[in-house]
Amino acid sequence: MLVNLEGVFGDARDNPAIEDPIVVLRHGIFGADSSLAALTSEIESHLPNATVDNRSYNWRLAVLQNGAELADHILQELDPDRPLILIGHSMGGLVCRVANVILSDGAKFDSLLPWLLPQLGYQDLIPRLQNKFSKKTNRKVNGLITLATPNSGAFLQGQVSGLCALLHVGVSAFASFQDPSIIDLTHDRLFRFLQQFSVSTPTLSISGSASSRFSALSGQATRKLASWTLKGWAGGLNLSQPNDWVVEDVSVNLTSSILPNEIVHHGRSLYMHLRAYEDCTSVTHINIYDRTSVRNHMFSFIARC
Amino acid sequence: MRDVNAFTKDWQALPEIGVLLACAKRCGLRIGIRGGVVRNFMLTDGSPRSLFHLVDPFSDIDCVVDDESHWPELFGSISSSISFSGFHRWEVDTRDSIMQCLDQYAKLPIERLIVWHDGKTKTEEPARIELDGLGEDPESILGSAAAIPEFDIADKHYAVMGPLNYIVDKLRFGRYILQFPNQFKIAARDIVEAGNWQESLSRKLIREKLSPVDRFRFETALLDIIANAESSNDLLEFLLMFSELMPSSLHDQSSVLNIVSQRMTSGPSSIGALVYSAGPNSRTTAEVLSRRGGATKRDGIESLIPWTPMWSIRNGFGECCRHQDFQNGVAVLSWRSMRNNKAFIDIQEADYALAAQITGARPYGRGPKDVKRQILPLPGFVRRGPSVTVRMDHAFLSAFLHNDVNFFLGLVRIEKE
Numbered sequence: 033m034l035v036n037l038e039g040v041f042g043d044a045r046d047n048p049a050i051e052d053p054i055v056v057l058r059h060g061i062f063g064a065d066s067s068l069a070a071l072t073s074e075i076e077s078h079l080p081n082a083t084v085d086n087r088s089y090n091w092r093l094a095v096l097q098n099g100a101e102l103a104d105h106i107l108q109e110l111d112p113d114r115p116l117i118l119i120g121h122s123m124g125g126l127v128c129r130v131a132n133v134i135l136s137d138g139a140k141f142d143s144l145l146p147w148l149l150p151q152l153g154y155q156d157l158i159p160r161l162q163n164k165f166s167k168k169t170n171r172k173v174n175g176l177i178t179l180a181t182p183n184s185g186a187f188l189q190g191q192v193s194g195l196c197a198l199l200h201v202g203v204s205a206f207a208s209f210q211d212p213s214i215i216d217l218t219h220d221r222l223f224r225f226l227q228q229f230s231v232s233t234p235t236l237s238i239s240g241s242a243s244s245r246f247s248a249l250s251g252q253a254t255r256k257l258a259s260w261t262l263k264g265w266a267g268g269l270n271l272s273q274p275n276d277w278v279v280e281d282v283s284v285n286l287t288s289s290i291l292p293n294e295i296v297h298h299g300r301s302l303y304m305h306l307r308a309y310e311d312c313t314s315v316t317h318i319n320i321y322d323r324t325s326v327r328n329h330m331f332s333f334i335a336r337c
Numbered sequence: 338m339r340d341v342n343a344f345t346k347d348w349q350a351l352p353e354i355g356v357l358l359a360c361a362k363r364c365g366l367r368i369g370i371r372g373g374v375v376r377n378f379m380l381t382d383g384s385p386r387s388l389f390h391l392v393d394p395f396s397d398i399d400c401v402v403d404d405e406s407h408w409p410e411l412f413g414s415i416s417s418s419i420s421f422s423g424f425h426r427w428e429v430d431t432r433d434s435i436m437q438c439l440d441q442y443a444k445l446p447i448e449r450l451i452v453w454h455d456g457k458t459k460t461e462e463p464a465r466i467e468l469d470g471l472g473e474d475p476e477s478i479l480g481s482a483a484a485i486p487e488f489d490i491a492d493k494h495y496a497v498m499g500p501l502n503y504i505v506d507k508l509r510f511g512r513y514i515l516q517f518p519n520q521f522k523i524a525a526r527d528i529v530e531a532g533n534w535q536e537s538l539s540r541k542l543i544r545e546k547l548s549p550v551d552r553f554r555f556e557t558a559l560l561d562i563i564a565n566a567e568s569s570n571d572l573l574e575f576l577l578m579f580s581e582l583m584p585s586s587l588h589d590q591s592s593v594l595n596i597v598s599q600r601m602t603s604g605p606s607s608i609g610a611l612v613y614s615a616g617p618n619s620r621t622t623a624e625v626l627s628r629r630g631g632a633t634k635r636d637g638i639e640s641l642i643p644w645t646p647m648w649s650i651r652n653g654f655g656e657c658c659r660h661q662d663f664q665n666g667v668a669v670l671s672w673r674s675m676r677n678n679k680a681f682i683d684i685q686e687a688d689y690a691l692a693a694q695i696t697g698a699r700p701y702g703r704g705p706k707d708v709k710r711q712i713l714p715l716p717g718f719v720r721r722g723p724s725v726t727v728r729m730d731h732a733f734l735s736a737f738l739h740n741d742v743n744f745f746l747g748l749v750r751i752e753k754e
Contacts, residue, residue, distance in 0.1 A: 152359070153419070189733070190730065206749065211687055
């Protein structure tokens with residue numbers, strides 16, 4: 033059973049399977065394109081005419097830099113006339129949001145850089161990013177999906193370490209807390225940057241709700257949904273600690289954002305945050321893109337934007 | 338030495354200062370920085386790479402505000418906006434209270450200087466930097482930044498504050514000289530030996546026991562020297578000389594001094610220092626560490642620093658409270674090589690990350706329990722220099738494992754794609 037997206041995003045088109053969108057997938061921290069290989073296959077079978085652009089990027093670099101490189105890649109190498117969907121998991125969702133603001137208004141991005149980056153602590157990026165986009169035509173983004181993305185604010189430092197531990201990342205692959213991407217995740221500079229923009233891209237954010245990241249070894253379990261109705265979660269939802277073991281649900285939802293954001297506060301985007309859906313209590317940070325119910329909601333969204 | 342214009346320009350070039358100015362502007366307030374960070378900025382040759390590289394391993398960042406009520410808003414903005422701010426302690430005081438106790442300890446002229454970041458400007462104007470000499474001309478302060486003052490144990494304020502403060506002041510100046518040997522024309526040992534102080538200190542220490550606060554101040558003053566001295570040979574010579582000068586009653590009361598006198602003669606390859614509180618109700622401890630031999634492997638995993646035993650104790654609140662960063666404060670560990678002064682000077686900090694090898698854990702309030710041997714990442718900040726210093730959120734381990742955790746801390750090289 034799907035949560036009804038129609039109320040926010042409108043009716044689904046009749047036969048989306050014959051359409052030829054470009055679907056850009058970007059993995060999260062510690063990930064690679066292989067993390068999203070199964071999702072890529074699923075999209076290709078569901079949308080046979082689609083082109084899926086699933087690539088690795090250096091997740092240690094600043095999210096702002098990776099977002100700008102993604103926007104540049106889209107403008108340089110992907111067909112500008114085909115519909116474009118951006119899907120990002122965890123930090124990849126933030127990369128997609130940066131790309132989205134650049135594609136929506138490259139001239140504004142260029143004009144803000146010189147004064148904004150130094151006061152946010154991004155001065156190292158100025159030579160790499162300045163004057164790259166103002167002469168390029170803006171690119172419509174038809175839809176943006178963020179999966180378990182900390183959209184609305186900073187991580188705790190401990191969450192990054194917790195994620196390493198949950199992923200069983202080998203000791204030699206630990207992230208340094210001085211990597212620019214970790215700074216982005218644990219401070220507000222990226223969010224203060226994004227709040228300067230406004231976009232109109234339809235946006236769906238999906239969170240997992242498995243448990244608390246620190247509950248796994250203590251026997252503390254999240255209470256299940258007491259009941260489920262077709263219309264949603266009006267009756268009986270009682271998730272005591274909505275958390276996917278890494279990211280709090282409240283961090284995923286842009287309407288809970290402490291800082292105003294480019295999508296809900298400043299933009300005209302249609303926006304929905306999806307956290308209570310079928311089987312969501314077993315959806316964790318690292319399995320969210322492999323869950324059938326999550327994928328079904330993604331396809332339902334793509335068919336409407 | 339810099340004049341006011343050069344000082345302001347170079348200060349503004351520190352990457353964190355633009356963000357600090359933005360925080361001041363955002364709050365419509367002003368925040369000053371003083372103390373060790375400003376002193377180190379002035380005495381360091383060349384341009385420092387970061388504000389945090391100016392924070393000595395066991396020191397904090399001394400901030401100044403006009404009114405104490407300004408601090409929560411300013412610090413909220415700083416902690417969410419300035420990278421790595423959480424890994425450092427920010428101490429705040431008002432300008433008025435600093436003025437009141439200005440002459441209570443001997444200081445370098447540069448230690449009078451406050452660098453204000455003033456966000457109380459008009460809406461359309463950016464925040465600005467101003468220098469404040471607390472009643473003295475900033476230009477003349479900068480001109481004589483490193484002039485060591487005359488001070489004597491017979492001075493009135495030492496009679497009030499106790500003779501140990503005299504020794505701590507001597508240790509401080511000794512540290513500055515060992516840390517910035519090019520900026521001073523006097524040897525560190527000459528500073529310590531000068532003055533007829535030994536008899537009155539001995540009398541005092543035989544009569545009275547050191548208070549825990551005094552003992553901690555004394556021990557961290559020694560650890561500061563260990564972590565900051567530029568040359569290992571000069572450090573060793575200074576420590577042995579100082580140890581001999583100190584009365585035996587002080588040796589008995591100071592674990593650091595005791596270990597220094599016992600182990601420094603045995604030629605350790607590395608010496609280290611650790612300051613932290615293991616748990617929320619634990620006393621903050623200062624330890625000196627030493628190691629002989631070169632290998633820094635443990636269970637096959639190589640570490641840049643010797644694997645160091647530590648504890649992470651739970652908060653005891655069970656499941657009632659969510660984890661917060663730095664629940665037990667910041668733990669600081671510093672190691673230096675005694676054989677190679679440049680061992681850690683050129684490392685790239687971002688190439689290294691903190692790792693904890695868990696050796697034991699027990700549920701809070703219960704008996705010991707075996708846990709699967711594992712290695713976990715730890716939130717940490719690395720600073721290079723004559724010693725390599727790591728600042729960490731060690732409380733993460735007990736929160737993650739739901740146990741009191743005994744672990745060895747190492748600094749491992751990370752793999753980049």
